Amino acid sequence: MAQTDSTTETEKRDLRTGEPFWLADGAPNLAVRKTPKHSTYDVIIAGSGISGALTAWHLCDGKRRVLLIDRRPPVTGSTPASTAMIQYEIDTPLFKLSEMIGQDKARRAWKRSAKAVQRLGEIVRLENIPCGYTEKPALYLAGDEFGFRALQTEQAAREAAGLTSRFIPAQELRETYGMDRTGALLSEPSASADPAQLTAGLLRRAMDSGLEIVSPMEVCDFVATGAQAALTLSNDQILTCGHAVFCTGYEFLKSLESREHRIISTWAIAARPRGKLPVWLDDHIVWEGSDPYLYFRTHTDGHVVIGGEDEPFETGHMNAAKLQRKTATLVEKFEKLTGVSLYPPAHRWAAAFGESTTGLPFLGPVPGHSHVHALMGFGGNGITFSVIGAEIVAAAIAGKPDPDASIFAFPSDTDAP
Numbered sequence: 001m002a003q004t005d006s007t008t009e010t011e012k013r014d015l016r017t018g019e020p021f022w023l024a025d026g027a028p029n030l031a032v033r034k035t036p037k038h039s040t041y042d043v044i045i046a047g048s049g050i051s052g053a054l055t056a057w058h059l060c061d062g063k064r065r066v067l068l069i070d071r072r073p074p075v076t077g078s079t080p081a082s083t084a085m086i087q088y089e090i091d092t093p094l095f096k097l098s099e100m101i102g103q104d105k106a107r108r109a110w111k112r113s114a115k116a117v118q119r120l121g122e123i124v125r126l127e128n129i130p131c132g133y134t135e136k137p138a139l140y141l142a143g144d145e146f147g148f149r150a151l152q153t154e155q156a157a158r159e160a161a162g163l164t165s166r167f168i169p170a171q172e173l174r175e176t177y178g179m180d181r182t183g184a185l186l187s188e189p190s191a192s193a194d195p196a197q198l199t200a201g202l203l204r205r206a207m208d209s210g211l212e213i214v215s216p217m218e219v220c221d222f223v224a225t226g227a228q229a230a231l232t233l234s235n236d237q238i239l240t241c242g243h244a245v246f247c248t249g250y251e252f253l254k255s256l257e258s259r260e261h262r263i264i265s266t267w268a269i270a271a272r273p274r275g276k277l278p279v280w281l282d283d284h285i286v287w288e289g290s291d292p293y294l295y296f297r298t299h300t301d302g303h304v305v306i307g308g309e310d311e312p313f314e315t316g317h318m319n320a321a322k323l324q325r326k327t328a329t330l331v332e333k334f335e336k337l338t339g340v341s342l343y344p345p346a347h348r349w350a351a352a353f354g355e356s357t358t359g360l361p362f363l364g365p366v367p368g369h370s371h372v373h374a375l376m377g378f379g380g381n382g383i384t385f386s387v388i389g390a391e392i393v394a395a396a397i398a399g400k401p402d403p404d405a406s407i408f409a410f411p412s413d414t415d416a417p
């Protein structure tokens with residue numbers, strides 16, 4: 001179970017504190033309805049973040065009747081709080097994950113993650129979504145949790161699995177990147193994007209193919225009977241559907257809780273550099289093998305976006321003093337590591353974040369219910385997991401089960417009614 005500090009239940013309903021960079025100009029403008037048009041749908045999706053948007057994009061084919069419901073205005077959950085480093089690297093290194101779940105499954109999880117990053121790039125290009133999507137390699141620096149030896153072991157594991165990754169020794173790291181660490185891994189594919197515009201773009205394309213969005217409206221509960229699910233809404237309406245998909249991010253129905261995952265807190269900033277940035281910084285996304293870890297990348301408008309300082313408290317992100325302290329630490333760590341000086345950040349924010357024991361997400365049918373699905377994409381590469389989750393759920397709904405579904409399945413202790 002998540003640990004909590006003294007914050008109240010009401011405050012827990014706030015997913016974020018401070019102003020995320022990606023919402024500085026307001027939430028994306030999407031046409032929504034106040035109430036559903038129909039009482040029955042082929043699919044009902046709860047949640048309008050990146051998971052719900054990708055799921056809707058896959059399912060809306062002009063034939064299915066698909067409804068998406070959000071308790072908030074669209075794209076104002078945790079997705080716009082994301083630093084949106086889109087990478088295949090899972091928080092748990094491949095060699096560690098192999099120890100946890102076996103080599104074959106671990107390799108399949110990592111390779112599926114790499115495929116998902118490629119697939120997201122293809123979707124953005126296909127749909128011509130203006131979201132600053134930029135492909136760039138990821139640099140994973142040796143840190144206090146995974147140092148020189150661990151990175152060498154990890155490089156060997158990635159190479160054996162056929163993943164694109166290269167070990168960068170300390171001297172090359174200093175000469176090419178000006179950073180002083182015992183080594184790093186350089187890997188592809190990865191990318192960065194504006195997560196709010198990416199999500200809004202996907203929702204707009206799905207709306208072109210018939211998606212209906214209702215907001216603000218909460219899905220309070222579900223019952224699954226035979227080949228249908230019934231959802232109770234906050235206006236007491238009951239809707240029925242062939243399939244229900246919960247894409248509710250770090251807020252989920254009590255019945256989806258598991259001992260295998262935790263909600264924690266994380267912090268981020270966006271700041272302008274005082275001088276010209278080194279060219280490599282624009283061309284890479286960077287993270288490290290430390291606990292807590294630091295990660296950063298630039299955006300197309302010149303801001304440096306930095307995140308990290310995670311702590312294991314579900315409500316820590318709501319503390320205003322911590323927001324100041326933690327974001328000051330992010331600036332200090334970044335400047336010390338890169339030698340790049342920043343102006344005081346114009347945007348500082350904190351948010352809920354999720355992690356699981358293995359670093360893998362839970363995606364697919366809720367135990368005991370083949371018609372109720374959920375996407376719980378935990379970890380630093382949650383967006384990549386959303387891509388995989390949407391594919392798994394869309395395949396299940398189309399009656400063509402995904403070959404990797406079992407790797408990302410819900411743990412058996414999930415206690416759905």
Ligand SMILES: Cc1cc2nc3c(=O)[nH]c(=O)nc-3n(C[C@H](O)[C@H](O)[C@H](O)COP(=O)(O)OP(=O)(O)OC[C@H]3O[C@@H](n4cnc5c(N)ncnc54)[C@H](O)[C@@H]3O)c2cc1C
Binds near residue numbers: 069251377
């Ligand atoms: C600071 C920060 C940095 C991050 N950095 C990265 C990164 O660099 N790369 C990466 O890949 N990932 C990153 N992540 C993780 C990533 O942002 C998440 O995995 C992803 O955004 C989750 O998307 P989602 O659609 O599942 O959830 P959300 O975006 O939270 O959407 C869920 C939606 O469901 C709605 N909802 C909840 N309950 C209900 C209900 N009962 N009824 C109706 N609606 C409901 C909410 O209002 C919300 O709009 C980061 C996260 C944070 C907080």
